[in-house]
Amino acid sequence: MLNNPVWAALSGPQAGYAEAAGDAARYQPEISPFCAVSDPADPEAWRDLGTLTDHALLVGPALSPPPGWVLEERTMGVQMVGTAMTAVADPEAVPLTEHDVPEMLELVARAQPGPFRKRTIDLGRYFGIRSADGRLISMAGERIRMPGWTEVSAVCTDPEFRGQGLAARLTLAVAAGILARGELPFLHTVHDNENAIRLYERLGFNHSANLVFASFRHVPTA
Known part of the structure; x- marks a missing residue:
C-alpha cells in the first residue's frame, strides 16, 4: 500500500476525489496532478490511464511504462513514516x-x-x-x-x-x-x-x- 499510495487512496478513502477507468485513476485536476495505476508493471493499467489523461504524474518504487508513454521528468524521492512518533497540537x-x-x-x-x-x-x-x-x-x-x-x-x-x-x-x-x-x-x-x-x-x-x-x-x- 505504501509503495503505491495514490492508487491506495483513489481506490479507497479518496475515491470521491477520483476520475477512474479500469485499473487507473487520477485526482480531479483542480485537486492534484497525481495519477496512479493498480500495477505499474501491467500494460493494460497504463492503457486505462491513457483514457484519462495525456500527461500523468505518478509515484512509486519503479515506474517503467509500456510503449506509448514518454518520460518527461523524474525526481528521486524518500518516503518516511511516523510509526513510533508522538506529536502535539500547536496553539x-x-x-x-x-x-x-x-x-x-x-x-x-x-x-x-x-x-x-x-x-x-x-x-x-x-x-x-x-x-x-x-x-x-x-x-x-x-x-x-x-x-x-x-x-x-x-x-x-x-x-x-x-x-x-x-x-x-x-x-x-x-x-x-x-x-x-x-x-x-x-x-x-x-x-x-x-x-x-x-x-x-x-x-x-x-x-x-x-x-x-x-x-x-x-x-x-x-
Missing part, C-alpha cells in the same frame, strides 16, 4: 479554509513545497502560522489518505521566515491530528533535501522507502 497553528486558498497559493509560489492546487485543501485539514502583521508565513496539511495512513504535505515556510522552527511545529500539529484519529502519518521529500530529512528524523519519522516521482506524456502508438 498558534490556525486552521486554514477555502477562504485562505489565495494566500496559500501565494505562499506555495514563494516556498515551492511541491504540487498544490486550488482544491488540494479539500483532501484534509491544513494549518498555518501568521506573522505579526497577519501574513500567512508557514503551512502544512493532509493530502494522500489511505486505510490507516495520512500523508503530511505542503510543509513550507516563506523564505523570509525560515530558521524559526515553524515547519517543524506545523508538521507536528498535522501529525497530532492524524494520530488522534487512530491513523499513522507519512510524508515524502526529495532524496537530496538533507535538511528536510534531518528535520523529519528529529520529529520521529523514519525512512520507509526510496520512491520515484515521474511525469509521463502519452503518445499513442500506431
Whole structure:
C-alpha cells in the first residue's frame, strides 16, 4: 500500500476525489496532478490511464511504462513514516479554509513545497502560522489518505521566515491530528533535501522507502 499510495487512496478513502477507468485513476485536476495505476508493471493499467489523461504524474518504487508513454521528468524521492512518533497540537497553528486558498497559493509560489492546487485543501485539514502583521508565513496539511495512513504535505515556510522552527511545529500539529484519529502519518521529500530529512528524523519519522516521482506524456502508438 505504501509503495503505491495514490492508487491506495483513489481506490479507497479518496475515491470521491477520483476520475477512474479500469485499473487507473487520477485526482480531479483542480485537486492534484497525481495519477496512479493498480500495477505499474501491467500494460493494460497504463492503457486505462491513457483514457484519462495525456500527461500523468505518478509515484512509486519503479515506474517503467509500456510503449506509448514518454518520460518527461523524474525526481528521486524518500518516503518516511511516523510509526513510533508522538506529536502535539500547536496553539498558534490556525486552521486554514477555502477562504485562505489565495494566500496559500501565494505562499506555495514563494516556498515551492511541491504540487498544490486550488482544491488540494479539500483532501484534509491544513494549518498555518501568521506573522505579526497577519501574513500567512508557514503551512502544512493532509493530502494522500489511505486505510490507516495520512500523508503530511505542503510543509513550507516563506523564505523570509525560515530558521524559526515553524515547519517543524506545523508538521507536528498535522501529525497530532492524524494520530488522534487512530491513523499513522507519512510524508515524502526529495532524496537530496538533507535538511528536510534531518528535520523529519528529529520529529520521529523514519525512512520507509526510496520512491520515484515521474511525469509521463502519452503518445499513442500506431
